[in-house]
Amino acid sequence: DIYDFGLVGLGVMGRNFILNVADNGFTAFGNDLDEEKVNALIEEGGDTTKVNASMDAAAFVQALSTPRKIMLLVPAGKVVDIVIESLLPHLEQGDIIIDGGNSFFTDTDRREAYLKEKGINFFGAGVSGGAKGARKGPSIMPGGSREAYQHVKPIFEAVAAKYQEEPCVAYLGPKSAGNYVKMVHNGIEYGLMQLTSEIYDLLKKAGGLTNEELQQTFADWNQGRLQSFLVEITSDIFSQKDELAEGHLVDKILDKAKQKGTGKWTSQNAMDLGIPVPTIDIAVSMREISALKDERILADEIYDRPTVAKIEKDVLIEKAEKALYFAFIITYAQGMHQLADASKEYGYELDLGEIAKIWRAGCIIRAALLADITEAYRADGTLQNLLLSPTFAEKVRETVGAARELVAHGATNGIPLPGLTNALTYFDAYTSSRLPLNLIQAQRDYFGSHTYERLDREGIFHTGWEE
Ligand code: 6PG
Numbered sequence: 001d002i003y004d005f006g007l008v009g010l011g012v013m014g015r016n017f018i019l020n021v022a023d024n025g026f027t028a029f030g031n032d033l034d035e036e037k038v039n040a041l042i043e044e045g046g047d048t049t050k051v052n053a054s055m056d057a058a059a060f061v062q063a064l065s066t067p068r069k070i071m072l073l074v075p076a077g078k079v080v081d082i083v084i085e086s087l088l089p090h091l092e093q094g095d096i097i098i099d100g101g102n103s104f105f106t107d108t109d110r111r112e113a114y115l116k117e118k119g120i121n122f123f124g125a126g127v128s129g130g131a132k133g134a135r136k137g138p139s140i141m142p143g144g145s146r147e148a149y150q151h152v153k154p155i156f157e158a159v160a161a162k163y164q165e166e167p168c169v170a171y172l173g174p175k176s177a178g179n180y181v182k183m184v185h186n187g188i189e190y191g192l193m194q195l196t197s198e199i200y201d202l203l204k205k206a207g208g209l210t211n212e213e214l215q216q217t218f219a220d221w222n223q224g225r226l227q228s229f230l231v232e233i234t235s236d237i238f239s240q241k242d243e244l245a246e247g248h249l250v251d252k253i254l255d256k257a258k259q260k261g262t263g264k265w266t267s268q269n270a271m272d273l274g275i276p277v278p279t280i281d282i283a284v285s286m287r288e289i290s291a292l293k294d295e296r297i298l299a300d301e302i303y304d305r306p307t308v309a310k311i312e313k314d315v316l317i318e319k320a321e322k323a324l325y326f327a328f329i330i331t332y333a334q335g336m337h338q339l340a341d342a343s344k345e346y347g348y349e350l351d352l353g354e355i356a357k358i359w360r361a362g363c364i365i366r367a368a369l370l371a372d373i374t375e376a377y378r379a380d381g382t383l384q385n386l387l388l389s390p391t392f393a394e395k396v397r398e399t400v401g402a403a404r405e406l407v408a409h410g411a412t413n414g415i416p417l418p419g420l421t422n423a424l425t426y427f428d429a430y431t432s433s434r435l436p437l438n439l440i441q442a443q444r445d446y447f448g449s450h451t452y453e454r455l456d457r458e459g460i461f462h463t464g465w466e467e
Contacts (some may be wrong), residue, residue, distance in 0.1 A: 126182020143178030161362025187266025
């Protein structure tokens with residue numbers, strides 16, 4: 001038997017991805033060390049001429065048509081290297097390995113170079129959309145050899161989510177381009193999630209909204225310009241009843257957010273490259289602050305908190321919609337800016353319009369806004385920052401006022417809105433032709449003779465400040 005597609009790692013994601021491949025008319029073969037998972041897939045596949053699996057790496061590789069297309073959906077890190085080593089003795093020149101996990105992009109560069117020497121093509125392909133996405137259509141972000149991609153393309157285009165019939169997958173660039181784009185996708189994801197949780201806090205504390213009203217508010221928003229996967233699931237979350245006790249589940253969930261690292265990597269790398277992404281940074285920091293639950297309980301007893309001044313519900317909901325829309329725009333703007341600069345630094349030659357395009361469906365950050373972002377880059381491929389696009393300038397002008405009012409309300413009433421505040425601060429700073437950092441330059445020159453430039457003439461200057 002000669003199968004079209006191979007997949008190693010038959011966890012939920014892997015199993016669902018294979019079944020998706022089979023649904024689209026390709027034959028697929030799975031591999032996993034766990035016998036139960038192998039058997040479960042064979043059973044679910046129903047027909048072994050279409051979906052089959054084996055625990056044995058050699059049998060797995062032999063079952064595939066050449067050039068072999070083997071996707072790995074295994075935990076990022078050492079496991080990827082172990083799986084690669086287990087496959088290598090059985091592979092032939094020209095075969096293709098696709099790592100579909102959230103691997104760190106420099107690991108992908110290392111693996112790509114290592115496998116290239118052996119004549120094997122290696123792809124880092126971010127896959128977004130969770131278990132349901134893998135089964136019904138994820139957004140796929142592949143990077144690697146452009147020629148080798150031609151072999152994978154028909155399968156990926158068939159299984160990917162569709163936005164108005166256009167598949168949410170595209171060749172993004174060489175080496176680790178795909179993993180890098182997925183990393184920034186996750187950074188944006190962190191930002192949007194943090195912002196949503198702040199708006200929830202505000203609606204609850206300043207508006208007194210019940211869970212039913214929160215559910216309705218997010219559902220309404222999901223019908224408008226805020227339409228997005230995250231707003232949609234947020235609405236659902238507020239309607240979920242607790243199965244173990246009275247009330248709504250959301251109120252019982254411990255307020256400590258975990259993280260697997262991709263948001264942090266986005267921030268870290270942005271710092272390394274000197275790209276400001278403060279809304280993503282603060283989203284990572286907030287997960288860290290949330291983890292300090294015991295300290296927060298102690299500190300809460302030491303300090304008084306202002307009594308929250310209420311805002312009339314309808315008024316608040318209207319302002320919150322605008323503020324959230326504003327801050328979502330800023331978060332995407334920061335992420336896209338990071339992609340633009342990283343692309344130059346790492347030679348990815350990313351097409352930002354193409355990236356926005358494949359994020360319009362399937363992935364966690366899919367949103368109506370991404371159609372507008374796609375258009376903005378189509379209109380101007382060299383756009384430095386979304387805030388410089390005329391369409392976005394209009395959207396921002398209309399919503400920034402609400403963001404200001406709510407940031408002020410949060411500050412006076414002791415409701416932490418760090419994501420929203422950072423989005424606003426980023427906007428105010430980015431749109432200031434003059435910032436007070438001339439003073440920092442003066443201080444640096446004062447204490448360290450670090451020199452400065454002038455507004456009114458060319459050259460490098462130093463002043464003997466103390467003389
Ligand atoms: C996706 C997600 C996914 C990731 C979660 C969890 O695009 O489908 O980004 O890849 O598993 O976002 O990330 P954290 O555990 O870091 O929150």
